[in-house]
Amino acid sequence: MTEVFERVERCYESIRERIPFRPQVALVLGSGLGDYAREIQVEATVDYHEIAGFPVSTVSGHRGCFIFGYIGKVPAVIMQGRVHYYEGYSMEDVVLPIRLMRRMGAGILFLTNAAGGVNLDYQAGDFMIIRDQITSFVPSPLTGPNEDSVGPRFCDMSSVYGEKLRAVIRRAAGELGIRIQEGVYIQMTGPEYETPATVKMCRLLGADAVGMSTGCEAVAARHLGMEICGISCITNMAAGISGRELSHEEVGETAARVSRTFKKLVTRAVEGIAADL
Numbered sequence: 158m159t160e161v162f163e164r165v166e167r168c169y170e171s172i173r174e175r176i177p178f179r180p181q182v183a184l185v186l187g188s189g190l191g192d193y194a195r196e197i198q199v200e201a202t203v204d205y206h207e208i209a210g211f212p213v214s215t216v217s218g219h220r221g222c223f224i225f226g227y228i229g230k231v232p233a234v235i236m237q238g239r240v241h242y243y244e245g246y247s248m249e250d251v252v253l254p255i256r257l258m259r260r261m262g263a264g265i266l267f268l269t270n271a272a273g274g275v276n277l278d279y280q281a282g283d284f285m286i287i288r289d290q291i292t293s294f295v296p297s298p299l300t301g302p303n304e305d306s307v308g309p310r311f312c313d314m315s316s317v318y319g320e321k322l323r324a325v326i327r328r329a330a331g332e333l334g335i336r337i338q339e340g341v342y343i344q345m346t347g348p349e350y351e352t353p354a355t356v357k358m359c360r361l362l363g364a365d366a367v368g369m370s371t372g373c374e375a376v377a378a379r380h381l382g383m384e385i386c387g388i389s390c391i392t393n394m395a396a397g398i399s400g401r402e403l404s405h406e407e408v409g410e411t412a413a414r415v416s417r418t419f420k421k422l423v424t425r426a427v428e429g430i431a432a433d434l
Contacts, residue, residue: 159304161249161256164210168253169260171209176261177201177225180234182427183255183263183383185374187239188271188392188412191220194237196420199226205238208257212240212250223258228424231431234258241370242295243347252298252377259381265322265430266378268387269423271408272368273351273395275359276340281394282415283338284422285366286326287318287387291343291359292372299380308380317375322386325433329425335418340365342389344372353397367395386430390419 158166177200186193194202205213205221214221224235236254240246255266274281303310323339330337343359345351347369351359359367366389378385392411396403412419 159302162304165256165260168208168211168257172203175203178232179262180232182231182233182265183258184233184267185236185239187269190269193420194224197226197228199224201225212246214238214240229428231427234261234263248296248298252374255374255377266383266385268371270368270371270389271392271412272366272389273393274391275356275367275395276365279391281411283391285338285340285389286323287342288339289341290372291364294345295373298373298377312380317379318385325429326426329429333421335422343367350403351396356395356397
């Protein structure tokens with residue numbers, strides 16, 4: 158086994174006895190969903206500090222723990238706070254939580270994030286189902302020796318975000334009467350916000366939303382054979398569109414304003430995904 162997956166195994170063994178069940182869904186909470194655990198039946202909580210060699214988020218609003226609980230009747234492991242490449246972590250560190258949740262048994266990865274709107278038809282407060290992604294501006298988490306027993310050396314990325322899961326989210330939004338967009342997410346490194354020229358470039362490349370996470374996590378999950386879906390909360394229009402300066406405070410304010418709706422959408426979608434399996 159490669160050093161990368163030996164590390165995953167060490168992390169797993171350090172908390173294995175505290176995992177109350179085999180999770181069906183792994184959920185990564187982005188900005189605006191940090192307190193989502195209050196909405197579910199919690200069975201156990203494991204702080205990142207308690208896991209051997211595990212990276213810890215330094216960003217305000219990312220608590221830093223795994224929560225095990227039931228979303229409706231669906232057993233899930235929830236990542237409350239992610240780590241980012243811009244914090245100075247290696248890409249191996251950034252995707253370690255994804256690999257660990259897969260080791261716990263989760264077969265479906267549900268990614269959420271706060272993102273800037275690049276598509277001029279979007280507005281702050283919209284939700285966007287991620288249809289595809291562009292990760293050309295961040296290092297691949299698959300760089301280095303490959304573990305053939307885990308995934309292929311050259312991982313197919315033709316359909317990262319499966320149509321079946323996207324259809325479930327669309328249906329959930331319709332049932333709840335929630336306006337939903339669908340588009341392409343592009344990951345940049347951050348931590349600085351993009352310039353207007355960079356945003357224009359992103360639009361020319363076909364991106365609808367831009368952020369500083371998620372894409373690399375989806376690559377790692379795809380390599381592991383997980384099914385993947387994702388929703389971006391458009392917390393602001395990207396630089397050069399609204400004419401305002403960007404700030405983390407604006408992101409937080411918009412995320413807080415729509416968080417209740419976001420939570421309802423995620424819950425209905427997870428329940429729908431489980432029902433369709």
